[in-house]
Amino acid sequence: MNTQQPRTIAIVGAGVIGMSWARLAHRHGWQVVITDPRPDLGELVESEFGVGQRVSWTAELADAVHEADLVQENGPERLPVKQQIFTEILRAAPADAVLATSSSSITASLIAAGLGRAERIIVGHPFNPPELMPLVEVLPGNKTDESTVTRAVALYTELDRVPVVIRKEMPGFVANRLQMALTAEAIYLVESGVVDVKELDAIVQNSFGLRWSTIGLFEAMALGGGASGVRHLFAGLGTEVGKIEFGRPSTDPAVRGKLIEDIESAYGTGEQNFQRLVTKRDRKTTAVLEALTKADDQPAVYTSPNA
């Protein structure tokens, strides 16, 4: 690694996630090469970044990855497609490049199962949009070597992300498992008529959403117990968690259809509406990130000691 040279990232797949990775790396001074089979790739890249030396595009995957420090793959969530893409990447990428997939569900072990060499393949699962959301879940597969884990963590840290290394490959990884456990209960509560979609969102946003943007879940729990600590809290909490029967979303398509209608009616539909909401989300996210950076006595980033 020559630290005098800017890093190079190869973005494989120019969808929403891929283009956001591209903006993140570009903002950090990296060379960006974007590849995608879509016929309008050139227009897309040039309308976003202009025509410059630091962001280029090519329809040829091999050309895109051959000088990459980090290959970030954002293709379709289908295993055979991933395996084919990674076969091509392995053939053309430098021997020390980190080969990462943004997949939220396909593990490095699954991709590796179809390939001879796979020690540099790893999951680097971002939150949408990766240019704003700090977390990257880094999941090595059963063939991934340790130096790839170390290097992936270092590269994501250079991009100002917060990589957390996860050593067990479970469905949903960690963040989505947690989200989905809560979402299942949220859908149940709305489907049961306890609250409506907007009421539930107001509850989330004005309580633990706000809380968990500032401190984590276990830290909040430690403080919930008062100065006498988490021991005190757990005495009660253990019982309460045990007592509650959490709900599950209905399997009735009519009930599901009603929920979808309720969400659409609460937040609207269509391209223009979507763009307006995304702009608002990103403006608020940026504001919160800036506020947290200023308010914290320490950097908000946390790098796994496993790494």
Added chain:
Amino acid sequence: MNTQQPRTIAIVGAGVIGMSWARLAHRHGWQVVITDPRPDLGELVESEFGVGQRVSWTAELADAVHEADLVQENGPERLPVKQQIFTEILRAAPADAVLATSSSSITASLIAAGLGRAERIIVGHPFNPPELMPLVEVLPGNKTDESTVTRAVALYTELDRVPVVIRKEMPGFVANRLQMALTAEAIYLVESGVVDVKELDAIVQNSFGLRWSTIGLFEAMALGGGASGVRHLFAGLGTEVGKIEFGRPSTDPAVRGKLIEDIESAYGTGEQNFQRLVTKRDRKTTAVLEALTKADDQPAVYTSPNA
């Protein structure tokens, strides 16, 4: 209600939650009367607010509530104690006062079950600390009259909180049910060795914590589906949520003990440490709230259409 006169709040119970309600009401120009049997009440109130006309204290509950617009009870979480307190409150409070409990688990219906008149008793469950966390879950009981619901929502809104009316009394209400569904899975993941306490907190804070401070859960879901909307997302999500077997915390006391030790070792113990962490939490929470207020195109508050 004479809007020329400042409102009066009676704080029953001067613990962490009660004193935070007192600061909130004081900040909004309300008269505050605090009552608690603790012998050091005078010292506590005067060290917090000085000696002034707008905040007073008394050991006599009847004296505290007799001019209140809002009685906010924060006593021990034991039903017979609540019933005794509310019997005394009913005897002394004005006929149009809202009589609210901060309880997170005892419903208005349960309190009312032991009392003859209960139409003004309601749950007004805050998040800790109520002076910073906007949400107040407002739960009428089976005897609560509609004008009490309306009045409670109006008073909490005057205090710049976000009241959400919940029409079904379920264990954990809504916010804690949601939190606990996620917390159960979080404890399971730590107890299973997938991630440690600090890694889990980093994941929460840097992904959906940040997300849910800016937009709600269903709004985030609507955006996750892209411009084609939540219909698109649900096709996949329904399947994924159904596939995951969520975990539950271990019932083994040794495993629970290890978790408590891990949290204590991650975040420390003792009074000084607690105060330091609370100060940091509150500083960051304030910063995020200010940032959200500035960044939003609309006020961040949401008042239930049920109200």
